[in-house]
Amino acid sequence: MSALLEMAGVRKTYATGAVAVEALRGVDLTVDEGDFVAIVGPSGSGKSTLMHIIGCLDVPTQGRYALGGEDVSSMTEAQLADVRNRRIGFVFQQFNLLPSMTAERNVALPLMYAGVPRAERAQRAREALERVGLGDRTHHRPGELSGGQQQRVSVARALVTNPTLILADEPTGNLDSRSTTDVLGLFHALHDAGRTIVLITHEAEVAAEARRVVRITDGLLTEETPAHAAGAPVAKGGTP
Amino acid sequence: MSWAETFRIAAEALLGRRMRSLLTMLGILIGIAAVMLTVGLGEGARLEITREINRLGSNLLIVMPGSTSGSSPLAGATSLTMDDARTLADPSVAPDIAGVAPMMSTRANVQHDAERTTTTVTGTTTDWESVRSRNLVDGRFFTASEYASSEQVVVLGPSTAAALFGDTPPVGGAVVVNGQAFTVVGVLEAVGANALSNDDDLVVLPMTTMAQRLAPPATARTLSAIYVAATDDASISAAHQQISRALVVNHGTTSADQDFSIMTFQALMTAMNTMTGVLTTLLGGLAGISLVVGGIGVMNIMLVSVSERVREIGLRKALGATPALIRRQFLVEAGILGLLGGALGVALGLVGAAILTPALGIEVAVSLPATLLALAVSLTIGLVAGVYPASRAAKLAPIDALRSE
Numbered sequence: 001m002s003a004l005l006e007m008a009g010v011r012k013t014y015a016t017g018a019v020a021v022e023a024l025r026g027v028d029l030t031v032d033e034g035d036f037v038a039i040v041g042p043s044g045s046g047k048s049t050l051m052h053i054i055g056c057l058d059v060p061t062q063g064r065y066a067l068g069g070e071d072v073s074s075m076t077e078a079q080l081a082d083v084r085n086r087r088i089g090f091v092f093q094q095f096n097l098l099p100s101m102t103a104e105r106n107v108a109l110p111l112m113y114a115g116v117p118r119a120e121r122a123q124r125a126r127e128a129l130e131r132v133g134l135g136d137r138t139h140h141r142p143g144e145l146s147g148g149q150q151q152r153v154s155v156a157r158a159l160v161t162n163p164t165l166i167l168a169d170e171p172t173g174n175l176d177s178r179s180t181t182d183v184l185g186l187f188h189a190l191h192d193a194g195r196t197i198v199l200i201t202h203e204a205e206v207a208a209e210a211r212r213v214v215r216i217t218d219g220l221l222t223e224e225t226p227a228h229a230a231g232a233p234v235a236k237g238g239t240p
Numbered sequence: 241m242s243w244a245e246t247f248r249i250a251a252e253a254l255l256g257r258r259m260r261s262l263l264t265m266l267g268i269l270i271g272i273a274a275v276m277l278t279v280g281l282g283e284g285a286r287l288e289i290t291r292e293i294n295r296l297g298s299n300l301l302i303v304m305p306g307s308t309s310g311s312s313p314l315a316g317a318t319s320l321t322m323d324d325a326r327t328l329a330d331p332s333v334a335p336d337i338a339g340v341a342p343m344m345s346t347r348a349n350v351q352h353d354a355e356r357t358t359t360t361v362t363g364t365t366t367d368w369e370s371v372r373s374r375n376l377v378d379g380r381f382f383t384a385s386e387y388a389s390s391e392q393v394v395v396l397g398p399s400t401a402a403a404l405f406g407d408t409p410p411v412g413g414a415v416v417v418n419g420q421a422f423t424v425v426g427v428l429e430a431v432g433a434n435a436l437s438n439d440d441d442l443v444v445l446p447m448t449t450m451a452q453r454l455a456p457p458a459t460a461r462t463l464s465a466i467y468v469a470a471t472d473d474a475s476i477s478a479a480h481q482q483i484s485r486a487l488v489v490n491h492g493t494t495s496a497d498q499d500f501s502i503m504t505f506q507a508l509m510t511a512m513n514t515m516t517g518v519l520t521t522l523l524g525g526l527a528g529i530s531l532v533v534g535g536i537g538v539m540n541i542m543l544v545s546v547s548e549r550v551r552e553i554g555l556r557k558a559l560g561a562t563p564a565l566i567r568r569q570f571l572v573e574a575g576i577l578g579l580l581g582g583a584l585g586v587a588l589g590l591v592g593a594a595i596l597t598p599a600l601g602i603e604v605a606v607s608l609p610a611t612l613l614a615l616a617v618s619l620t621i622g623l624v625a626g627v628y629p630a631s632r633a634a635k636l637a638p639i640d641a642l643r644s645e
Contacts, residue, residue, distance in 0.1 A: 052639045055558070057558060057638045057639045057642070058637070058638075058639050077562070077563050078562040078563060078564065081560050081561060081562040081563075082560065082562070084558060084559070084560050085559065085560025086560075090558055090559070092642070096554075096555045096558075096642065098552060098555070100252070100256055109556070109559050110559040110560055112241055112245060113241055113556075113559055113560035113561050113565070114560065115241060115242075157559075
């Protein structure tokens with residue numbers, strides 16, 4: 001399998017006031033195509049910063065990052081916007097759906113920035129909604145949907161462009177256990193269909209769903225053996 | 241993303257906040273309406289003055305006896321003579337003069353049967369008709385041969401004719417002026433009264449007849465005024481100089497103690513236009529300030545809108561919107577606010593013009609170019625007001641935008 005995501009020596013420093021905070025202190029990470037990787041870590045570990053850089057929402061202060069063979073570490077904002085549009089499907093903790101638009105138009109939004117004609121956009125948005133099991137909710141607004149349904153809409157939005165990478169940032173953080181199972185089931189289905197998924201979470205149970213788990217602590221990565229692959233219990237220290 | 245798409249999103253955003261959009265437009269709306277009305281009123285007044293002057297003859301100069309600058313204005317009250325009129329009519333002396341109408345006027349009693357009236361009786365030459373640009377509704381003006389042989393014929397002003405003859409046709413009828421019998425040969429077309437004179441209530445007759453029959457002997461040889469028509473509007477100042485030079489020579493005076501004065505309607509028109517122009521600019525400028533205030537209102541609301549929609553902007557950027565597209569989005573929104581405000585302002589201005597025109601008695605002139613200009617100005621104001629908020633939105637970092645709750 002070829003590497004979809006390659007990160008070498010990535011550092012990110014924020015200047016907050018007089019103090020410079022180093023959120024990432026030399027991260028090396030390679031994610032192969034078709035992989036399902038969970039990035040775990042407590043808050044303040046640099047997890048969000050890593051997610052922003054993987055998602056091309058921010059650029060590293062130092063180091064190299066290539067996505068699908070394209071070096072994105074020195075791109076302009078407009079070029080980054082294009083890469084995000086073509087290559088990445090985002091799933092956010094807060095869903096980030098536009099409340100005034102129907103589910104169908106929310107899902108079609110990235111296609112608009114890709115320059116897809118309107119009729120085709122609607123068609124593809126409906127197909128994506130059917131794939132997440134919301135074929136009958138296309139004309140509902142986010143306010144008329146449950147949290148789990150809203151997150152499924154945003155998953156549909158993430159996959160409607162056929163992106164190389166689906167990047168989920170705490171996708172189950174705002175969901176009850178039933179909806180969590182629902183959404184994780186969707187990720188498994190997408191993974192089985194050959195999608196590459198990077199999932200950022202602080203919940204060990206969620207991370208356990210992934211094929212590979214990477215832990216971030218104080219801006220540095222350590223590889224972990226997934227609990228289920230090793231046949232060990234899911235929660236650390238939770239078993240007798 | 242297509243422009244149509246940008247417009248659709250902008251329209252949705254504005255319709256989603258209908259009340260606020262309307263209130264935002266109000267400043268520009270009122271500003272445009274106010275500018276339209278003040279400028280329209282000024283333009284209407286200018287047109288009115290121009291019409292009035294053109295009616296009197298914009299190429300007309302009036303030479304009057306007596307100096308306006310000398311120490312004793314009455315000193316030269318009898319200075320103008322037929323000699324002067326003949327000099328001015330000579331093309332080699334005054335090439336820019338097209339016509340000369342010397343006038344000898346007096347108040348007199350005019351009578352037809354039992355009807356009598358007192359009016360201005362003017363003796364003049366046949367040129368009077370063209371110099372004063374008058375037309376006849378009935379009959380004809382007196383002829384050169386009637387002038388030469390001092391025939392007792394008169395031409396009546398329309399008011400005078402109506403007063404004396406009522407419904408009977410006056411042409412061919414007889415009138416008595418100061419005891420002398422005259423035949424009516426024509427009736428002038430009405431031009432309306434103005435501040436200077438009532439040009440509809442008068443009796444016109446050959447000056448030769450006037451001098452022989454009606455004028456008191458002491459004034460039989462002096463003119464009360466000479467009306468001079470310049471060849472066109474552009475040659476008025478040339479004609480003015482030629483008259484001045486010729487009469488100074490005729491009277492043997494110098495230009496410092498000249499015993500006549502020359503008045504032009506064009507000078508009057510220029511003065512009045514300058515005055516209305518200044519007033520219009522002043523009032524229009526005041527109204528223009530409200531446009532600027534309206535623009536600031538648009539900028540203010542756009543800034544509020546940007547900070548309210550930080551999450552939306554962040555999401556759009558995450559999904560692939562470039563900074564340029566975000567900027568365009570907000571610029572179009574501000575532009576629509578400006579243009580729509582301007583369009584509503586034009587509508588209000590048109591309604592206001594329709595109400596004010598009859599109420600004030602002065603036409604509020606609304607022209608198509610001025611209307612288009614108003615729309616262009618309001619669009620520009622909207623766009624300019626949108627530049628800063630739009631670039632703020634474009635510069636938002638997607639992560640900061642997504643993070644904000």
